[in-house]
Amino acid sequence: KAGVTQTPRYLIKTRGQQVTLSCSPISGHRSVSWYQQTPGQGLQFLFEYFSETQRNKGNFPGRFSGRQFSNSRSEMNVSTLELGDSALYLCASSWSATDTQYFGPGTRLTVL
Amino acid sequence: AQSVSQHNHHVILSEAASLELGCNYSYGGTVNLFWYVQYPGQHLQLLLKYFSGDPLVKGIKGFEAEFIKSKFSFNLRKPSVQWSDTAEYFCAVNAQNNDMRFGAGTRLTVKP
DSSP states (O other), rough: OOOOOEOEEEEETTTOEEEEEEEEOOOOEEEEEEEEEEEEEEEEEEEEEEEEEEEESSSOOOOOOEEEETOOOOOEOOOSGGGGGGGGEEEESSSTTOOOOOOOOOEEEEEE | OOOOEEEOEEOOOHHHHEEOOOEEEEEEEEEEEEEEEEOOSSSSEEEEEEEEOSEEEEEEEOOOOEGGGGTEEEEEESSSOGGGGOOOEEEEEEETTTEEEOOOOOEEEEOO
């Protein structure tokens, strides 16, 4: 069974631009969660989607948004990028939000 | 809101030494508990989890963790570490119908 895939793997943007990251969950998984990982901060929860509905959201500004499609694939969008948005963005999928999460390789975003 | 604390940011051990990484959480209700590991250059992966039953759970590669409800703790242990255990370890807590919260991570360096 294929694992969680994320595209692109690496991205370089400049301040003020916007970016869209994509995540394809493991087949059959309906829950997709997004995290921001930075050195010293660990994993910060962004949001969780289940069956196209956002069920939980972390403490991030409205510039961070996401959506989930009917095939459970998910996208995350960050508008008006800031230098502090440079991070590894991880996607994880699971059968449900409380179950074991399976992580993708992440998208390394660098904002210049 | 629930939170997770990992008290050790960086632990350095020699091979064959015993390991214990602390994890405490703040949530009074029923929780699911996890330890994830991130080896250098690899995805986050599940090490072990506790949902219910025996509070002493065993995971992969000789790791185990003990859930002590009265102390809100879920410490990770290994009797004898190997150089290949060098990685970053994350404790995570998921309350029922809530998002997954991760600790800041503990970096383990095992000297050969």
